[in-house]
Every structure is written in structure tokens, then in C-alpha cells.
Amino acid sequence: DAKTTQPTSMDCAEGRAANLPCNHSTISGNEYVYWYRQIHSQGPQYIIHGLKNNETNEMASLIITEDRKSSTLILPHATLRDTAVYYCIVRVANTNAGKSTFGDGTTLTVKP
């Protein structure tokens, strides 16, 4: 699985959009981009995933660059409850699942 690089930490004002970047320059054509978040001492929670098209769900939007070497997770109206560690991973799908490696993630702090 390709390695990802994320900033260690970010701040965001409550009610504003939070834009979390992720670099995955060695991503392969059959690898999806997944985003999870983890609140202290809990298991990671799935947010969104995509292959090459931009995706949106009730939680967030995922913007993937045309060359697929980077992506951005957008939380459109951040709340204090969005304070968490956010992980971007890439993983081969449509196989026997395969190895899935997480990095250190980005600690997002939403401030009042």
C-alpha cells in the first residue's frame, strides 16, 4: 500500500470549513483513498472514500487531484465535536483486501 503524508496538526474556527490535505504521491491506479477519524480512546470512524472522482456524503467532501497524488478532506461547517485525529490511507480494493497501513494522521482542533 502507498504511504501517505499529512500535516501533524491544524486548527479551524467553529462554523468554518476545515480542509485537511493528504499527499499520496506513490498511489497505484487500483488504490482507493480512505479517510477516518479517531476521537480519543475510541476506534477510528470511517468518513469517506474515493478512487478518482470527487465524493460527498453527509459528513464531508473528498477532493482528489487529477493525477491522484493528493487529496483534501473538507468538513464544510466544523463543530467542536469534529475535534479529532484524521487519518488518510490508501488501500487496494477489489482484491482479498490486502495490507492496510495507517500513518500518524492530522490532529484537527476546532476552536470556538
Added chain:
Amino acid sequence: DGGITQSPKYLFRKEGQNVTLSCEQNLNHDAMYWYRQDPGQGLRLIYYSQIVNDFQKGDIAEGYSVSREKKESFPLTVTSAQKNPTAFYLCASVRGGSNQPQHFGDGTRLSIL
């Protein structure tokens, strides 16, 4: 409801003792994973299994062992060879042959007495 159950939530180990962490899923997922998380750090992959009776080492397998005798179960044994076992352990599963995301359990926190 379907999900992943990890037990116990808290576990204490004496020096030189082996302990086994339980992970059970009723999602009919093919692949299962074990991760270790140290304070302030990300998840590191210990072992993973794509099908029953088969498993592969992750990035930090030394001092750990696993088995996958049933599809729904993937227990992790922390052996006495693991010199620094204090950590938060997370189990995950995913359906093979799909792009669906991993599901995670609530974790087991292991401490040394």
C-alpha cells in the same frame, strides 16, 4: 446490529505472562486486522488475515501471534517476548473483493502490572 467486538476493554499483564485479546465480528467479513496504538501516535499494523487459516505479518509482528481458525474470530496473543506491550490495541475487518471501508472495534487497553 452487526459489528466488531473486542474484549476485554481493559487488560493487565504481569511480567513474563502471555495474554490473549479477543476480536469477533458478525459482519461476514473476509479480512481482519490488528493494530497497536501508542499514546499520541498513529496505528501500526501487527498482523492481518485475508482468509481463514491464513495470516501475514504487518510492520511490528515481533512478540505477537495470531490465529484465524474461524472467519468471525481473530485473536491476538501478546507473548512474553513483547517487551513493551503497554498500548491500545484495535481490531478491524473488511469485506474482501470490495472497496468498502474497514470497520473497527472499540479497542483493548493493555497495561503491565
